[in-house]
Amino acid sequence: MNKVTVRQLIEKIEGEAELDFTFNQGKIEDVKINFGFYRGIEEILRGKDARDALVITPRVCGICNHAHLLAAVRAIENGYENAGLRVNLTSKANDIREFTLSCELIQNHIKWLYLAILPQLEKYSGVVSEENYAIKATYLTSTITKALAIFAGQWPHSSYAVPGGVTCDPTHLDVMQAQSLVDESIKFFEEVMVGLSLDEYLSINSVSSFDQIQGDIGKLLHLMMVNDMGEKGFSHDKFIVFGDCILSQPGKSIVTTVTNVDIRYVQEDEQEGTVAKAVTYKDKLYEVGPLARGMVAKVPIVKSLHKRYKDSVLARVYARMHEVALLLEYSKNLLKNLKLDEPSCVLDADVRLYEFEGAGVVEAARGSLIHKTTVKEGLITNYDIITPTQWNLSHGRKEEQGIAIEAMVGSSSIEEATFIFRTFDVCSVCTAQ
Numbered sequence: 001m002n003k004v005t006v007r008q009l010i011e012k013i014e015g016e017a018e019l020d021f022t023f024n025q026g027k028i029e030d031v032k033i034n035f036g037f038y039r040g041i042e043e044i045l046r047g048k049d050a051r052d053a054l055v056i057t058p059r060v061c062g063i064c065n066h067a068h069l070l071a072a073v074r075a076i077e078n079g080y081e082n083a084g085l086r087v088n089l090t091s092k093a094n095d096i097r098e099f100t101l102s103c104e105l106i107q108n109h110i111k112w113l114y115l116a117i118l119p120q121l122e123k124y125s126g127v128v129s130e131e132n133y134a135i136k137a138t139y140l141t142s143t144i145t146k147a148l149a150i151f152a153g154q155w156p157h158s159s160y161a162v163p164g165g166v167t168c169d170p171t172h173l174d175v176m177q178a179q180s181l182v183d184e185s186i187k188f189f190e191e192v193m194v195g196l197s198l199d200e201y202l203s204i205n206s207v208s209s210f211d212q213i214q215g216d217i218g219k220l221l222h223l224m225m226v227n228d229m230g231e232k233g234f235s236h237d238k239f240i241v242f243g244d245c246i247l248s249q250p251g252k253s254i255v256t257t258v259t260n261v262d263i264r265y266v267q268e269d270e271q272e273g274t275v276a277k278a279v280t281y282k283d284k285l286y287e288v289g290p291l292a293r294g295m296v297a298k299v300p301i302v303k304s305l306h307k308r309y310k311d312s313v314l315a316r317v318y319a320r321m322h323e324v325a326l327l328l329e330y331s332k333n334l335l336k337n338l339k340l341d342e343p344s345c346v347l348d349a350d351v352r353l354y355e356f357e358g359a360g361v362v363e364a365a366r367g368s369l370i371h372k373t374t375v376k377e378g379l380i381t382n383y384d385i386i387t388p389t390q391w392n393l394s395h396g397r398k399e400e401q402g403i404a405i406e407a408m409v410g411s412s413s414i415e416e417a418t419f420i421f422r423t424f425d426v427c428s429v430c431t432a433q
Helices: 041-045 050-060 065-082 091-125 133-152 172-194 198-202 207-212 215-226 290-297 300-309 313-336 388-392 403-408 414-422
Strands: 004-013 015-024 027-034 238-241 251-254 257-259 266-269 278-281 355-364 367-376 379-386
Touching: 004 414, 015 414, 027 403, 027 414, 041 050, 041 379, 050 065, 050 367, 050 379, 065 091, 065 355, 065 367, 091 133, 091 215, 091 313, 091 414, 133 172, 172 198, 172 215, 172 313, 198 313, 207 300, 215 313, 238 290, 238 367, 251 290, 266 379, 278 388, 290 300, 290 313, 290 367, 300 313, 367 388, 388 403, 403 414
Parallel strands: none
Antiparallel strands: 004 015, 015 027, 238 251, 251 257, 266 278, 355 367, 367 379
């Protein structure tokens, strides 16, 4: 049988992408990924005031805008530190940033589950469902985003994080309102998503206990099991994390060995047929995202899952859902221990440096997000944004195919391959920024 190439437009991701599937003997042999839209955010930033990045970069993405804001402000603060100005955030400012980012990750994961993964998996399985997943997604994401907005002022595209801290100064009433919204979100997770209390769910540390999980995540696990998703979507089984957060510390994981990483060895390369750049670490490809964070942090349930199913679709999808529980618990504890009597910002608004280079790293929903800025005479001369999807959707090189491509190769149908593609929570908007 001759090779056949089929082009497929992939929608219902963040943005859209074109995939060229090459079939050989009824199996997918190769995939080319094309992001065709380019907006030039990095070029727009050149010549702008250094702090303009706090307003412009959140516009890169309508769903991970907060992560871009924090990466931008951290790049400026890192630049200040490199130039000799100490920036010691108060625990209050740091915890508020952590809380709002956690809320953004939760709403991101929930939208992905209810608007992409569950409906597509049911379609793939031939299951006719009367569930209104859009209502569920809207309820929980709007609830947790209201909590975020109490501190950030709005969502999306807030710019409340500034060098030295945050612009908000919450009251006890603000915190109580946020706590109520987090409790409401936890109740939804318990009653609708897992059929267990949050504590009971978090006590599960082995795949052998999956039968305890009910609700929508229980349904998700069942559908993945009956469709052998633990045997599909394998990639290179190499993971990397650059952000330092509750979900993970920086590091790379190969098999079960975790070692240190250094942002200086991150390299971008142009790719033919797409505006998206490829990213490597010491010339090698690594997967980023929730599964990577779980492997580097050695989360017990993720390790148990990986031991049996490696870097399969099942492991990749479940690792993302498990983060929802971790983030809900973390968010509740952040509010409980928030020190309202501390300053919100440690730098005066008039404090400015005009010559510096800095890098800011954030663990966004899809993985490590990196911003690099160079400022001379107060103006940005270079701004580089490295997004998570660039790591996962590289075309690869002679030695190894890209992460998502490797996962799709061997699929017997476009339907199966595109479902695997979506498990990476693809964002063409960020990648083609």
